[in-house]
Every structure is written in C-alpha cells, then in structure tokens.
Amino acid sequence: MEELKHINTPVDEKTIKELKAGEKVFLSGYIFTARDAAHKRFIDTLNEGKELPIDIRNQVIYYCGPSPAPPGKPIGSCGPTTSSRMDTYAPKLLSLGLKGMIGKGKRSQAVKDAIKQYRAVYFGATGGAGALLSKSVISSTIIAYEELGPEAVVRLEVRNMPLFVINDIYGNDLYEMGILKYRR
Amino acid sequence: MREIHINEIINSLEKLFIDANINLSQSVLECFERSIEKEESPAGKEVFRELIKNATIAKEEKIPICQDTGLAVTFIEIGQDVHITGGNFIDSINEGVRRAYKKGYLRKSCCDPFSRKNTGDNTPAIIHTKVVPGDHIKITVMPKGGGSENYGEVRMLVPSQGWEGVKSFVLEMVNRGGPNPCPPIIVGVGIGGNFETSALLSKEALMEPLGKRNDDAAIGALETELLEAINRTGIGPQGYGGTVTALDVHIKMMPCHIASLPVAVNIQCHAHRIKEAIL
Incomplete structure (x- = not known):
C-alpha cells in the first residue's frame, strides 16, 4: 500500500476534500455506533421535532453492533454491518451535518447524492474483521438507547481504525471502480 | 444400545460454538494465505492481510472473529443405536447454545420477525437432525451471520433451463450481493430434491472442506466452472475489486420431480466458522 494516511474526528472540510475513493486511511478520535433500531429512533425523534441524543455535526457514525465486551476490554468484536439497511435514514442525517459513515456494502443513489451535496464520506471497514477492528477501540461509553443491547448508541474512542474510502464528494465509488478494473 | 446423557450434548455444543466463533479453522487461514498470492488487486491483498491479522487477534484475545456470531445452526447425526437420557434432546441443544453465547461473550442475534425483540440468548437454535447407522452422535455447528445469509435464494427453474x-x-446472486455478503465468499449450491431440500442441500454444500471437489467428477467440473466465472466478476475481497471473489463453490445434487429443477444458492462469508465433535 501507499503512504499511510491519518485523519481525525470531528471531520473538517479540508479532510473531506482530500479523501478519494480507493484509498486506505486510519481514523482516530470519537465515533458513534448506530445501526437499524437506533437509526429508526433518530428519525422518529426528528419527526417529532425533538433533538437527537447526540450532536452529529462533523461526526462519524459507525454501523456496528458489537459483541459483548469480555471483562477488562472496552469492547468485544466490532466489525461493520451492511450499510444499505440505513440508506433510508442516512440522507436526513447528512443534511443535518453528519460527515462520515462507516459500514460495508453498497449505498443507494440517494445516499451517494447526499454525500456529494452535503460534502461527506462513506468509509468501508473490513466486514468480518471484528477482532482486528476492536484493537482500534480505546474506550466505549453508552450514550443512548441502552435497552437496545447491541444496537445501543455507543461513543467509541478509536485510534488508527483501518478504513477504505468507498464514496467521496467527487462522485467516485470504489465498488464500481473495482469491478470495472478487474472484471474479465 | 449406547446411552448418551444430555449433559454431554449440552457441554459439547457450548464448547463448539465458542470455539467456532473464536478460532478460525486452519483450512480457512491457509486459504487466505494462498489467496494473497492469487489476488491481483493491492486493496484485495490488503483485505486478506487484515483477515489473517484478524484471525490471529481473535485467537489471542479470545474474542469472536466477527461480531455477528450468527444464528446457531446445528447439524446433528444421531446413531440409531443411541439412547439419549437425562432429558429432552431439543432442549439440550438450546441449553448448549444459551451457555455458549453467554459464557463466550457472543452476540445474541436472534429476534422476533416483526417486533424485532431479541430473544436474549440466541435461541432457538436452527436444528437439522439425521438418523444414521451406529452408536455415536456427531454434532456440527455453523454459526451463520445475517449479512451473507440475506443474499441467498431458492428458485424453481424450468427443467429446460438446465x-x-x-x-x-x-x-x-453473486452479482446482486456484490460487496454486501462480505466477500471473499463461499457459495453453496443445492440442485434437485424439492423446494425445501434444495435449500438444505445448499447449506450442506457449505460444510464441504475448502478445495475439495465433488466426488462425482462431472459435478466437480461444474464447481470449478462456477468458481472461475465468479472470480471473473471483478467484485474481489470486500467488493473493492479483485480476482478472488469466492474462495470456493460446492454443489450438492439429488434427483428431482420430472416437472421441476429446484436450485438454491446459499452464500457464506469469509468468516467460515464450522466445528464438529463426535460423542
């Protein structure tokens, strides 16, 4: 791989501009887990005219439902879940200032358009590499919806979390680029 | 008649599910090693390196390879000369699963289809039983993640489609899934039987050893043909583009109705977790 690229949260405009689909980056800072049930609650909350339990401006959401933390560890195995299930909710959150999403798998055209419009990024974490990804997590704190168990919103402090840029603000999509390059 | 107490079944299931979720089989690891060489894309090679590192960390730290520790799929062969004692056989399987998912800090991923309320202990297990000759019980467990399972399908083809x-x-199916079922994948294809047996055959196909071709050379050749076609799709490891989209393809086939050609495709992710024990 080429030279290692490190980025931090909160994510600023300069970082967003520099990220290109296909590159590997290492992310450090605070990120928030949220998957199916938490997203549904986010949108229900917004529809009721209420505030989200977290300020998502310039933040990164990780589509992840970790396995339980064994004693003495901040988290269990914590790889990404399939992002497409969050596609119906993502454009709204991007419009409110969310800057990054981490998951695995294809996004809808609406999400890709919102990534361009609101200047954000979609990262892929290696699906099924939950043990490896857990080594990037320094600490975890439940922020909301504790009753959802593995689906609760958890703030993770991460250091050098290995990610690939899938969708950037320039309309590039690593999944499409990859297939075009290697299809025989 | 040999007696086997349910405690043996419970203990075995507990051990197997924890072991399967934490310790990736040597055969899968070796397949990753070989694939680094085969894979042409730099990002794809990097994914394989991450997967090897992941398996090592999981083993050292005793945490699951993947946070999706799956529904608890079990295949149990019961010798016809075995008498199960001490309680209910089905309950004992579920008890073993319950203990494994609690003690092993495995994620409970089983919920009500509509309310989505979690059952809390990853039961009920998926249980497939077969009565076979002999006086042993063979237990095979395959914790199966949702991401890959979502990309399977049963289809009743018209016989002329061949x-x-x-x-x-x-x-x-492979193209529809693309990056979503966590490639590199393993593909199980069940052909024949009827609607439900084709699905079961496709799951059983996933349990075949990696790299092993079907005993019937003609079917083995079809497996190779499919594997090569899948690896020409360009999807690659994690869908980042590449030449290793599937680690293997297995076909299981049986006769079917003169009017039918049932086919099932079951996709498995690279976190290919299978362990077995004989009681």
Whole structure:
C-alpha cells in the first residue's frame, strides 16, 4: 500500500476534500455506533421535532453492533454491518451535518447524492474483521438507547481504525471502480 | 444400545460454538494465505492481510472473529443405536447454545420477525437432525451471520433451463450481493430434491472442506466452472475489486420431480466458522 494516511474526528472540510475513493486511511478520535433500531429512533425523534441524543455535526457514525465486551476490554468484536439497511435514514442525517459513515456494502443513489451535496464520506471497514477492528477501540461509553443491547448508541474512542474510502464528494465509488478494473 | 446423557450434548455444543466463533479453522487461514498470492488487486491483498491479522487477534484475545456470531445452526447425526437420557434432546441443544453465547461473550442475534425483540440468548437454535447407522452422535455447528445469509435464494427453474440456467442464477446472486455478503465468499449450491431440500442441500454444500471437489467428477467440473466465472466478476475481497471473489463453490445434487429443477444458492462469508465433535 501507499503512504499511510491519518485523519481525525470531528471531520473538517479540508479532510473531506482530500479523501478519494480507493484509498486506505486510519481514523482516530470519537465515533458513534448506530445501526437499524437506533437509526429508526433518530428519525422518529426528528419527526417529532425533538433533538437527537447526540450532536452529529462533523461526526462519524459507525454501523456496528458489537459483541459483548469480555471483562477488562472496552469492547468485544466490532466489525461493520451492511450499510444499505440505513440508506433510508442516512440522507436526513447528512443534511443535518453528519460527515462520515462507516459500514460495508453498497449505498443507494440517494445516499451517494447526499454525500456529494452535503460534502461527506462513506468509509468501508473490513466486514468480518471484528477482532482486528476492536484493537482500534480505546474506550466505549453508552450514550443512548441502552435497552437496545447491541444496537445501543455507543461513543467509541478509536485510534488508527483501518478504513477504505468507498464514496467521496467527487462522485467516485470504489465498488464500481473495482469491478470495472478487474472484471474479465 | 449406547446411552448418551444430555449433559454431554449440552457441554459439547457450548464448547463448539465458542470455539467456532473464536478460532478460525486452519483450512480457512491457509486459504487466505494462498489467496494473497492469487489476488491481483493491492486493496484485495490488503483485505486478506487484515483477515489473517484478524484471525490471529481473535485467537489471542479470545474474542469472536466477527461480531455477528450468527444464528446457531446445528447439524446433528444421531446413531440409531443411541439412547439419549437425562432429558429432552431439543432442549439440550438450546441449553448448549444459551451457555455458549453467554459464557463466550457472543452476540445474541436472534429476534422476533416483526417486533424485532431479541430473544436474549440466541435461541432457538436452527436444528437439522439425521438418523444414521451406529452408536455415536456427531454434532456440527455453523454459526451463520445475517449479512451473507440475506443474499441467498431458492428458485424453481424450468427443467429446460438446465445447467446454463443454474449457472446464470448463481452468478445473478453473486452479482446482486456484490460487496454486501462480505466477500471473499463461499457459495453453496443445492440442485434437485424439492423446494425445501434444495435449500438444505445448499447449506450442506457449505460444510464441504475448502478445495475439495465433488466426488462425482462431472459435478466437480461444474464447481470449478462456477468458481472461475465468479472470480471473473471483478467484485474481489470486500467488493473493492479483485480476482478472488469466492474462495470456493460446492454443489450438492439429488434427483428431482420430472416437472421441476429446484436450485438454491446459499452464500457464506469469509468468516467460515464450522466445528464438529463426535460423542
């Protein structure tokens, strides 16, 4: 791989501009887990005219439902879940200032358009590499919806979390680029 | 008649599910090693390096390879000369699963289809039983993640579609899944039987050892043909583009109705977790 690229949260405009689909980056800072049930609650909350339990401006959401933390560890195995299930909710959150999403798998055209419009990024974490990804997590704190168990919103402090840029603000999509390059 | 107490079944299931979720089999690891060489894309090679590192960390730290520790799929062969004592056989399987998912800090991923309320202990297990000759019980466990399972399908083809129909169905499934089922994948294809047996055959196909071709050389050749076609899709490891989209393809086949050609495709992710024990 080429030279290692490190980025931090909160994510600023300069970082967003520099990220290109296909590159590997290492992310450090605070990120928030949220998957199916938490997203549904986010949108229900917004529809009721209420505030989200977290300020998502310039933040990164990780589509992840970790396995339980064994004693003495901040988290269990914590790889990404399939992002497409969050596609119906993502454009709204991007419009409110969310800057990054981490998951695995294809996004809808609406999400890709919102990534361009609101200047954000979609990262892929290696699906099924939950043990490896857990080594990037320094600490975890439940922020909301504790009753959802593995689906609760958890703030993770991460250091050098290995990610690939899938969708950037320039309309590039690593999944499409990859297939075009290697299809025989 | 040999007596086997349910405690043996419970203990065995507990151990197997924890072991399967934490310790990736040597055969899968070796397949990753070989794939680094085969894979042409730099990002794809990097994914394989991450997967090898992941398996090592999981083993050292005793945490699951993947946070999706799956529904608890079990295949149990019961010798016809075995008498199970001490309680209910089905309950004992679920008890073993319950203990494994609690003690092993495995994620409970089983919920009500509509309310989505979690059952809390990853039961009920998926239980497939077969009565076989002998006086042993063979237990095989395969914790199966949701991401890959979502990209399977059963389809009743028209007999005239033949092998070409089967092949295009499998490729359609692989392309539809793309990066979502966590490639590199393993593809199980069940052909024949009826609606439900084709699905079961496709799951059983996933349990075949990696790299092993079907005993019937003609079917083995079809497996190779499919594997090569899948690896020409360009999807690659994690869908980042590449030449290793699937680690293997296995076909299981049986006769079917004169009017039918049932085909099932079951996709497995690279976190290919299978362990077995004989009681």
